Amino acid sequence: MDVEHHQEDTPEYKRVSLLYSNSIKSVPATILNSSILLVLFWTKVPWLTILVWYSLILTVSIFRLQQVRKEIKNKNYLKQPANKALNKFILGSSFTGAIWGASFVLFNLYTDEAYSLLMIWIVSATAMGGSMSLAPSQRAQNIFVCLIFIPAIIMNILSGNEFNITMGTLCILFLIVMIMLGNTFSTWVNESLKLQYQNQGLLKSLQQKNESLETTNSELIKTKEFLTEQTMSDPLTGIANRRSFDHTLIKEWNRCLRRQYPLSCILIDIDYFKRYNDHYGHQQGDQLLRQVANLISSQATRADDLVARYGGEEFIVILSNASHDDAVMLAERTRKAILDANMEHTDSQVADIITISAGVATITPTNLQDCYEIVHKADEKLYEAKNNGRNQVC
Numbered sequence: 001m002d003v004e005h006h007q008e009d010t011p012e013y014k015r016v017s018l019l020y021s022n023s024i025k026s027v028p029a030t031i032l033n034s035s036i037l038l039v040l041f042w043t044k045v046p047w048l049t050i051l052v053w054y055s056l057i058l059t060v061s062i063f064r065l066q067q068v069r070k071e072i073k074n075k076n077y078l079k080q081p082a083n084k085a086l087n088k089f090i091l092g093s094s095f096t097g098a099i100w101g102a103s104f105v106l107f108n109l110y111t112d113e114a115y116s117l118l119m120i121w122i123v124s125a126t127a128m129g130g131s132m133s134l135a136p137s138q139r140a141q142n143i144f145v146c147l148i149f150i151p152a153i154i155m156n157i158l159s160g161n162e163f164n165i166t167m168g169t170l171c172i173l174f175l176i177v178m179i180m181l182g183n184t185f186s187t188w189v190n191e192s193l194k195l196q197y198q199n200q201g202l203l204k205s206l207q208q209k210n211e212s213l214e215t216t217n218s219e220l221i222k223t224k225e226f227l228t229e230q231t232m233s234d235p236l237t238g239i240a241n242r243r244s245f246d247h248t249l250i251k252e253w254n255r256c257l258r259r260q261y262p263l264s265c266i267l268i269d270i271d272y273f274k275r276y277n278d279h280y281g282h283q284q285g286d287q288l289l290r291q292v293a294n295l296i297s298s299q300a301t302r303a304d305d306l307v308a309r310y311g312g313e314e315f316i317v318i319l320s321n322a323s324h325d326d327a328v329m330l331a332e333r334t335r336k337a338i339l340d341a342n343m344e345h346t347d348s349q350v351a352d353i354i355t356i357s358a359g360v361a362t363i364t365p366t367n368l369q370d371c372y373e374i375v376h377k378a379d380e381k382l383y384e385a386k387n388n389g390r391n392q393v394c
Protein backbone atom coordinates (compact mmCIF):
# COMPACT_ATOMS: atom_id res chain seq x y z
CA MET A 1 0.00 0.00 0.00
CA ASP A 2 1.59 3.26 -1.08
CA VAL A 3 0.49 5.50 1.76
CA GLU A 4 2.62 8.07 3.55
CA HIS A 5 2.49 7.97 7.35
CA HIS A 6 3.58 10.65 9.77
CA GLN A 7 6.62 9.59 11.75
CA GLU A 8 4.74 9.97 15.04
CA ASP A 9 2.02 7.57 13.83
CA THR A 10 4.38 4.61 13.52
CA PRO A 11 3.97 1.96 16.25
CA GLU A 12 7.58 2.52 17.44
CA TYR A 13 7.04 6.21 18.18
CA LYS A 14 3.44 5.71 19.32
CA ARG A 15 4.82 3.31 21.93
CA VAL A 16 7.27 5.93 23.26
CA SER A 17 4.55 8.58 23.24
CA LEU A 18 2.22 6.25 25.19
CA LEU A 19 4.94 5.54 27.75
CA TYR A 20 5.43 9.26 28.33
CA SER A 21 1.73 10.03 28.59
CA ASN A 22 1.21 7.09 31.02
CA SER A 23 4.02 8.47 33.16
CA ILE A 24 2.09 11.69 33.74
CA LYS A 25 -0.17 9.58 35.99
CA SER A 26 2.19 6.85 37.19
CA VAL A 27 5.00 9.12 38.45
CA PRO A 28 2.67 11.07 40.82
CA ALA A 29 1.33 7.65 41.96
CA THR A 30 4.92 6.68 42.78
CA ILE A 31 5.27 9.85 44.89
CA LEU A 32 2.02 9.00 46.68
CA ASN A 33 3.06 5.39 47.39
CA SER A 34 6.49 6.39 48.62
CA SER A 35 4.87 8.99 50.92
CA ILE A 36 2.61 6.27 52.36
CA LEU A 37 5.69 4.12 52.90
CA LEU A 38 7.44 7.05 54.60
CA VAL A 39 4.56 7.54 57.05
CA LEU A 40 4.10 3.83 57.77
CA PHE A 41 7.76 3.03 58.26
CA TRP A 42 8.85 6.31 59.89
CA THR A 43 9.04 4.77 63.37
CA LYS A 44 10.47 1.46 62.18
CA VAL A 45 13.39 2.46 59.95
CA PRO A 46 16.15 4.86 61.13
CA TRP A 47 15.03 8.36 60.17
CA LEU A 48 18.19 9.14 58.19
CA THR A 49 17.85 5.97 56.08
CA ILE A 50 14.17 6.53 55.32
CA LEU A 51 14.67 10.25 54.71
CA VAL A 52 17.57 9.67 52.27
CA TRP A 53 15.47 7.05 50.48
CA TYR A 54 12.41 9.31 50.34
CA SER A 55 14.43 12.35 49.13
CA LEU A 56 15.98 10.19 46.43
CA ILE A 57 12.70 8.84 45.10
CA LEU A 58 11.12 12.31 45.33
CA THR A 59 13.98 13.95 43.42
CA VAL A 60 14.02 11.28 40.72
CA SER A 61 10.21 11.42 40.39
CA ILE A 62 10.06 15.21 40.13
CA PHE A 63 12.94 15.22 37.67
CA ARG A 64 11.22 12.53 35.58
CA LEU A 65 7.91 14.37 35.69
CA GLN A 66 9.56 17.51 34.35
CA GLN A 67 11.34 15.53 31.65
CA VAL A 68 8.12 13.76 30.67
CA ARG A 69 6.22 17.07 30.39
CA LYS A 70 8.99 18.52 28.23
CA GLU A 71 9.09 15.44 25.99
CA ILE A 72 5.32 15.50 25.49
CA LYS A 73 5.17 19.26 24.88
CA ASN A 74 8.13 19.53 22.48
CA LYS A 75 7.86 15.98 21.12
CA ASN A 76 11.63 15.69 21.56
CA TYR A 77 11.43 11.91 21.26
CA LEU A 78 10.57 12.34 17.57
CA LYS A 79 13.91 14.05 16.94
CA GLN A 80 15.85 10.83 17.55
CA PRO A 81 15.54 7.18 16.48
CA ALA A 82 12.58 5.52 18.24
CA ASN A 83 14.82 2.92 19.88
CA LYS A 84 17.09 5.57 21.37
CA ALA A 85 14.08 7.48 22.72
CA LEU A 86 12.77 4.27 24.24
CA ASN A 87 16.13 3.49 25.90
CA LYS A 88 16.18 6.99 27.41
CA PHE A 89 12.75 6.39 28.88
CA ILE A 90 13.70 2.94 30.20
CA LEU A 91 16.70 4.51 31.97
CA GLY A 92 14.33 6.83 33.91
CA SER A 93 11.83 4.09 34.81
CA SER A 94 14.68 1.75 35.82
CA PHE A 95 15.98 4.37 38.25
CA THR A 96 12.58 4.44 39.95
CA GLY A 97 12.45 0.62 39.97
CA ALA A 98 15.92 0.43 41.52
CA ILE A 99 14.99 2.87 44.31
CA TRP A 100 11.90 0.79 45.10
CA GLY A 101 14.04 -2.34 45.08
CA ALA A 102 16.43 -0.64 47.51
CA SER A 103 13.56 0.22 49.86
CA PHE A 104 12.48 -3.40 49.78
CA VAL A 105 15.93 -4.54 50.94
CA LEU A 106 16.70 -1.66 53.32
CA PHE A 107 13.40 -1.48 55.18
CA ASN A 108 13.29 -5.25 55.64
CA LEU A 109 16.47 -5.03 57.70
CA TYR A 110 14.65 -3.06 60.39
CA THR A 111 11.10 -4.40 60.37
CA ASP A 112 9.27 -7.30 61.97
CA GLU A 113 7.27 -9.95 60.10
CA ALA A 114 3.99 -8.00 60.01
CA TYR A 115 5.72 -4.99 58.53
CA SER A 116 7.58 -7.16 56.06
CA LEU A 117 4.25 -8.45 54.77
CA LEU A 118 2.91 -4.88 54.60
CA MET A 119 6.05 -3.96 52.70
CA ILE A 120 5.49 -6.76 50.18
CA TRP A 121 1.93 -5.64 49.74
CA ILE A 122 2.81 -1.96 49.05
CA VAL A 123 5.78 -2.77 46.83
CA SER A 124 3.82 -5.34 44.83
CA ALA A 125 0.99 -2.89 44.30
CA THR A 126 3.51 -0.29 43.12
CA ALA A 127 5.21 -2.84 40.87
CA MET A 128 1.87 -3.90 39.39
CA GLY A 129 0.76 -0.30 38.76
CA GLY A 130 4.13 0.60 37.25
CA SER A 131 4.15 -2.52 35.11
CA MET A 132 0.71 -1.66 33.67
CA SER A 133 1.79 1.87 32.86
CA LEU A 134 4.94 0.47 31.17
CA ALA A 135 2.88 -1.99 29.09
CA PRO A 136 3.82 -0.38 25.73
CA SER A 137 7.38 -1.72 26.27
CA GLN A 138 7.89 -5.25 27.47
CA ARG A 139 11.57 -4.50 28.10
CA ALA A 140 10.74 -1.50 30.31
CA GLN A 141 8.26 -3.64 32.26
CA ASN A 142 10.61 -6.55 32.81
CA ILE A 143 13.54 -4.39 33.89
CA PHE A 144 11.27 -2.39 36.24
CA VAL A 145 9.80 -5.40 38.09
CA CYS A 146 13.11 -7.27 38.17
CA LEU A 147 14.87 -4.27 39.75
CA ILE A 148 12.15 -4.12 42.40
CA PHE A 149 12.00 -7.81 43.29
CA ILE A 150 15.37 -9.43 42.55
CA PRO A 151 17.41 -7.62 45.29
CA ALA A 152 14.73 -8.56 47.86
CA ILE A 153 14.63 -12.16 46.59
CA ILE A 154 18.40 -12.52 46.85
CA MET A 155 18.52 -10.95 50.29
CA ASN A 156 15.64 -13.02 51.68
CA ILE A 157 16.84 -16.33 50.29
CA LEU A 158 20.43 -15.74 51.43
CA SER A 159 19.35 -14.82 54.98
CA GLY A 160 18.65 -18.48 55.82
CA ASN A 161 15.79 -17.42 58.09
CA GLU A 162 12.66 -19.52 57.48
CA PHE A 163 10.30 -16.52 57.35
CA ASN A 164 12.60 -14.66 54.99
CA ILE A 165 12.92 -17.70 52.70
CA THR A 166 9.10 -17.83 52.54
CA MET A 167 9.08 -14.11 51.76
CA GLY A 168 11.70 -14.61 49.05
CA THR A 169 9.67 -17.45 47.53
CA LEU A 170 6.58 -15.24 47.61
CA CYS A 171 8.53 -12.53 45.85
CA ILE A 172 9.65 -15.01 43.16
CA LEU A 173 6.02 -15.98 42.61
CA PHE A 174 4.98 -12.32 42.45
CA LEU A 175 7.76 -11.61 40.00
CA ILE A 176 6.80 -14.52 37.72
CA VAL A 177 3.09 -13.60 37.78
CA MET A 178 3.89 -9.95 37.14
CA ILE A 179 6.21 -10.72 34.22
CA MET A 180 3.64 -13.05 32.69
CA LEU A 181 0.73 -10.66 33.17
CA GLY A 182 2.81 -7.69 32.05
CA ASN A 183 3.97 -9.49 28.92
CA THR A 184 0.42 -10.48 27.97
CA PHE A 185 -0.77 -6.94 28.52
CA SER A 186 2.19 -5.57 26.60
CA THR A 187 1.45 -7.88 23.64
CA TRP A 188 -2.15 -6.59 23.54
CA VAL A 189 -1.02 -2.97 23.61
CA ASN A 190 1.54 -3.51 20.85
CA GLU A 191 -0.88 -5.50 18.70
CA SER A 192 -3.47 -2.77 19.05
CA LEU A 193 -0.83 -0.15 18.14
CA LYS A 194 0.04 -2.12 15.02
CA LEU A 195 -3.63 -2.51 14.09
CA GLN A 196 -4.23 1.18 14.70
CA TYR A 197 -1.31 1.95 12.38
CA GLN A 198 -2.63 -0.40 9.70
CA ASN A 199 -6.11 1.09 10.06
CA GLN A 200 -4.72 4.57 9.65
CA GLY A 201 -2.97 3.36 6.50
CA LEU A 202 -6.18 1.87 5.17
CA LEU A 203 -8.10 5.00 6.07
CA LYS A 204 -5.57 7.22 4.34
CA SER A 205 -5.54 5.03 1.26
CA LEU A 206 -9.35 5.08 1.21
CA GLN A 207 -9.29 8.87 1.55
CA GLN A 208 -6.81 9.13 -1.32
CA LYS A 209 -8.91 6.80 -3.47
CA ASN A 210 -12.01 8.77 -2.53
CA GLU A 211 -10.35 12.04 -3.47
CA SER A 212 -9.22 10.67 -6.81
CA LEU A 213 -12.73 9.29 -7.41
CA GLU A 214 -14.18 12.71 -6.57
CA THR A 215 -11.76 14.33 -9.02
CA THR A 216 -12.64 11.80 -11.72
CA ASN A 217 -16.30 12.30 -10.95
CA SER A 218 -16.17 16.07 -11.22
CA GLU A 219 -14.16 15.72 -14.45
CA LEU A 220 -16.83 13.35 -15.78
CA ILE A 221 -19.56 15.81 -14.77
CA LYS A 222 -17.71 18.61 -16.56
CA THR A 223 -17.23 16.42 -19.64
CA LYS A 224 -20.91 15.44 -19.54
CA GLU A 225 -21.94 19.10 -19.23
CA PHE A 226 -19.61 19.99 -22.10
CA LEU A 227 -20.94 17.17 -24.28
CA THR A 228 -24.55 18.05 -23.42
CA GLU A 229 -23.86 21.64 -24.35
CA GLN A 230 -22.20 20.49 -27.55
CA THR A 231 -25.12 18.26 -28.51
CA MET A 232 -27.74 20.81 -27.48
CA SER A 233 -26.28 24.02 -28.89
CA ASP A 234 -25.66 25.34 -32.35
CA PRO A 235 -21.91 25.62 -32.93
CA LEU A 236 -22.17 28.71 -35.14
CA THR A 237 -24.43 30.94 -33.05
CA GLY A 238 -24.13 29.36 -29.61
CA ILE A 239 -27.91 29.31 -29.10
CA ALA A 240 -29.99 26.11 -28.78
CA ASN A 241 -29.98 23.82 -31.81
CA ARG A 242 -32.77 21.86 -33.47
CA ARG A 243 -32.33 18.87 -31.14
CA SER A 244 -32.65 21.11 -28.08
CA PHE A 245 -35.69 22.77 -29.65
CA ASP A 246 -37.40 19.40 -30.22
CA HIS A 247 -36.71 18.44 -26.63
CA THR A 248 -38.08 21.70 -25.23
CA LEU A 249 -41.09 21.72 -27.54
CA ILE A 250 -42.23 18.30 -26.26
CA LYS A 251 -41.61 19.31 -22.65
CA GLU A 252 -43.44 22.65 -22.90
CA TRP A 253 -46.24 21.20 -24.99
CA ASN A 254 -46.94 18.60 -22.28
CA ARG A 255 -46.71 21.20 -19.55
CA CYS A 256 -49.23 23.45 -21.32
CA LEU A 257 -51.41 20.42 -21.99
CA ARG A 258 -51.49 19.56 -18.28
CA ARG A 259 -52.14 23.10 -17.14
CA GLN A 260 -54.15 24.20 -20.17
CA TYR A 261 -51.88 27.15 -20.85
CA PRO A 262 -51.44 28.62 -24.32
CA LEU A 263 -48.17 27.75 -26.05
CA SER A 264 -46.79 30.19 -28.64
CA CYS A 265 -44.20 29.73 -31.32
CA ILE A 266 -42.45 32.29 -33.53
CA LEU A 267 -40.65 31.20 -36.69
CA ILE A 268 -38.22 33.86 -37.94
CA ASP A 269 -36.48 34.03 -41.32
CA ILE A 270 -33.91 36.54 -42.56
CA ASP A 271 -35.16 38.16 -45.74
CA TYR A 272 -33.06 37.56 -48.83
CA PHE A 273 -30.30 35.88 -46.94
CA LYS A 274 -29.14 33.98 -50.02
CA ARG A 275 -28.47 37.30 -51.71
CA TYR A 276 -26.65 38.52 -48.60
CA ASN A 277 -24.41 35.45 -48.76
CA ASP A 278 -23.84 35.90 -52.43
CA HIS A 279 -23.04 39.59 -52.05
CA TYR A 280 -21.04 39.70 -48.82
CA GLY A 281 -19.64 36.18 -48.79
CA HIS A 282 -20.36 33.14 -46.65
CA GLN A 283 -18.19 34.28 -43.73
CA GLN A 284 -19.99 37.59 -43.47
CA GLY A 285 -23.22 35.56 -43.71
CA ASP A 286 -22.12 33.53 -40.68
CA GLN A 287 -21.36 36.71 -38.79
CA LEU A 288 -24.84 38.01 -39.60
CA LEU A 289 -26.45 34.79 -38.35
CA ARG A 290 -24.62 35.27 -35.03
CA GLN A 291 -25.77 38.89 -34.75
CA VAL A 292 -29.38 38.01 -35.53
CA ALA A 293 -29.31 35.12 -33.01
CA ASN A 294 -28.07 37.54 -30.34
CA LEU A 295 -30.72 40.11 -31.14
CA ILE A 296 -33.55 37.55 -30.98
CA SER A 297 -32.18 36.16 -27.69
CA SER A 298 -32.05 39.65 -26.23
CA GLN A 299 -35.82 39.96 -26.76
CA ALA A 300 -37.03 36.56 -25.45
CA THR A 301 -35.75 36.84 -21.91
CA ARG A 302 -38.27 34.94 -19.74
CA ALA A 303 -36.84 31.92 -17.95
CA ASP A 304 -38.97 29.47 -19.93
CA ASP A 305 -38.44 31.11 -23.34
CA LEU A 306 -36.28 29.21 -25.78
CA VAL A 307 -34.58 30.67 -28.84
CA ALA A 308 -33.15 28.08 -31.23
CA ARG A 309 -31.63 27.90 -34.67
CA TYR A 310 -34.19 25.94 -36.64
CA GLY A 311 -32.47 25.67 -39.99
CA GLY A 312 -29.98 27.62 -42.17
CA GLU A 313 -31.24 31.18 -41.65
CA GLU A 314 -34.38 30.27 -39.73
CA PHE A 315 -34.79 30.81 -36.03
CA ILE A 316 -37.57 29.63 -33.77
CA VAL A 317 -38.82 30.86 -30.40
CA ILE A 318 -41.00 28.88 -27.97
CA LEU A 319 -43.00 30.87 -25.45
CA SER A 320 -44.68 28.80 -22.79
CA ASN A 321 -47.87 30.19 -21.23
CA ALA A 322 -47.83 33.18 -23.63
CA SER A 323 -50.98 34.43 -25.40
CA HIS A 324 -51.03 35.04 -29.15
CA ASP A 325 -51.01 38.82 -28.57
CA ASP A 326 -47.96 38.56 -26.32
CA ALA A 327 -46.16 36.43 -28.92
CA VAL A 328 -47.01 38.84 -31.76
CA MET A 329 -45.78 41.74 -29.62
CA LEU A 330 -42.50 39.94 -29.00
CA ALA A 331 -42.11 39.11 -32.68
CA GLU A 332 -42.75 42.77 -33.56
CA ARG A 333 -40.23 43.92 -30.97
CA THR A 334 -37.68 41.53 -32.45
CA ARG A 335 -38.37 42.70 -36.00
CA LYS A 336 -37.84 46.32 -34.85
CA ALA A 337 -34.67 45.42 -32.97
CA ILE A 338 -33.26 43.93 -36.21
CA LEU A 339 -34.23 47.06 -38.11
CA ASP A 340 -32.72 49.25 -35.40
CA ALA A 341 -29.47 47.31 -35.67
CA ASN A 342 -29.20 48.84 -39.14
CA MET A 343 -27.16 46.04 -40.72
CA GLU A 344 -26.39 46.79 -44.34
CA HIS A 345 -27.94 44.58 -47.03
CA THR A 346 -27.77 46.44 -50.35
CA ASP A 347 -29.05 43.47 -52.30
CA SER A 348 -32.30 43.08 -50.37
CA GLN A 349 -35.48 43.88 -52.26
CA VAL A 350 -37.18 45.08 -49.05
CA ALA A 351 -34.75 47.71 -47.79
CA ASP A 352 -31.04 48.39 -47.90
CA ILE A 353 -30.69 46.91 -44.43
CA ILE A 354 -31.35 43.47 -42.94
CA THR A 355 -35.01 42.68 -42.28
CA ILE A 356 -36.78 39.63 -40.99
CA SER A 357 -40.17 38.00 -41.51
CA ALA A 358 -41.92 36.13 -38.71
CA GLY A 359 -44.86 33.76 -38.39
CA VAL A 360 -46.60 33.42 -35.02
CA ALA A 361 -48.78 30.50 -33.92
CA THR A 362 -50.50 29.88 -30.57
CA ILE A 363 -52.20 26.69 -29.46
CA THR A 364 -53.65 25.60 -26.15
CA PRO A 365 -52.72 21.93 -26.53
CA THR A 366 -55.27 19.10 -26.54
CA ASN A 367 -54.70 15.36 -26.53
CA LEU A 368 -55.85 15.16 -30.14
CA GLN A 369 -53.03 17.31 -31.42
CA ASP A 370 -49.37 16.67 -32.17
CA CYS A 371 -46.86 19.15 -30.81
CA TYR A 372 -45.38 19.82 -34.29
CA GLU A 373 -48.73 21.28 -35.36
CA ILE A 374 -47.69 24.55 -33.79
CA VAL A 375 -44.53 24.60 -35.93
CA HIS A 376 -46.53 23.91 -39.10
CA LYS A 377 -48.90 26.75 -38.22
CA ALA A 378 -46.02 29.15 -37.55
CA ASP A 379 -44.46 28.07 -40.85
CA GLU A 380 -47.71 28.83 -42.69
CA LYS A 381 -47.80 32.26 -41.05
CA LEU A 382 -44.17 32.86 -42.03
CA TYR A 383 -45.03 31.93 -45.60
CA GLU A 384 -47.85 34.45 -45.43
CA ALA A 385 -45.46 37.16 -44.15
CA LYS A 386 -43.06 36.40 -47.00
CA ASN A 387 -45.87 36.54 -49.56
CA ASN A 388 -47.17 39.79 -48.13
CA GLY A 389 -43.88 41.54 -48.88
CA ARG A 390 -41.55 40.36 -46.04
CA ASN A 391 -40.30 42.54 -43.15
CA GLN A 392 -43.43 41.81 -41.18
CA VAL A 393 -45.05 39.60 -38.57
CA CYS A 394 -48.10 37.47 -39.41
Ligand SMILES: Nc1nc2c(ncn2[C@@H]2O[C@H](COP(=O)(O)OP(=O)(O)OP(=O)(O)O)[C@@H](O)[C@H]2O)c(=O)[nH]1
Nearest residue numbers: 269270271272273274275277282283285286312313
Ligand atom coordinates in the same frame (compact mmCIF):
# COMPACT_ATOMS: atom_id res chain seq x y z
N1 LIG B 1 -23.48 31.89 -44.26
C1 LIG B 1 -24.30 30.88 -44.04
N2 LIG B 1 -25.31 30.68 -44.90
C2 LIG B 1 -26.16 29.68 -44.67
C3 LIG B 1 -26.03 28.84 -43.58
N3 LIG B 1 -27.04 27.94 -43.60
C4 LIG B 1 -27.78 28.22 -44.70
N4 LIG B 1 -27.26 29.27 -45.37
C5 LIG B 1 -27.70 29.90 -46.58
O1 LIG B 1 -28.94 30.52 -46.36
C6 LIG B 1 -29.54 30.69 -47.62
C7 LIG B 1 -31.02 30.53 -47.51
O2 LIG B 1 -31.59 30.90 -48.73
P1 LIG B 1 -33.11 30.81 -49.03
O3 LIG B 1 -33.68 29.61 -48.32
O4 LIG B 1 -33.28 30.87 -50.49
O5 LIG B 1 -33.73 32.05 -48.38
P2 LIG B 1 -33.55 33.59 -48.63
O6 LIG B 1 -32.47 33.90 -49.57
O7 LIG B 1 -33.39 34.23 -47.28
O8 LIG B 1 -34.90 33.99 -49.25
P3 LIG B 1 -36.20 34.34 -48.44
O9 LIG B 1 -36.19 33.52 -47.23
O10 LIG B 1 -37.34 33.95 -49.40
O11 LIG B 1 -36.19 35.80 -48.21
C8 LIG B 1 -28.87 29.70 -48.55
O12 LIG B 1 -28.08 30.39 -49.50
C9 LIG B 1 -27.97 28.89 -47.66
O13 LIG B 1 -26.75 28.54 -48.30
C10 LIG B 1 -24.94 29.08 -42.69
O14 LIG B 1 -24.74 28.39 -41.68
N5 LIG B 1 -24.12 30.10 -42.96
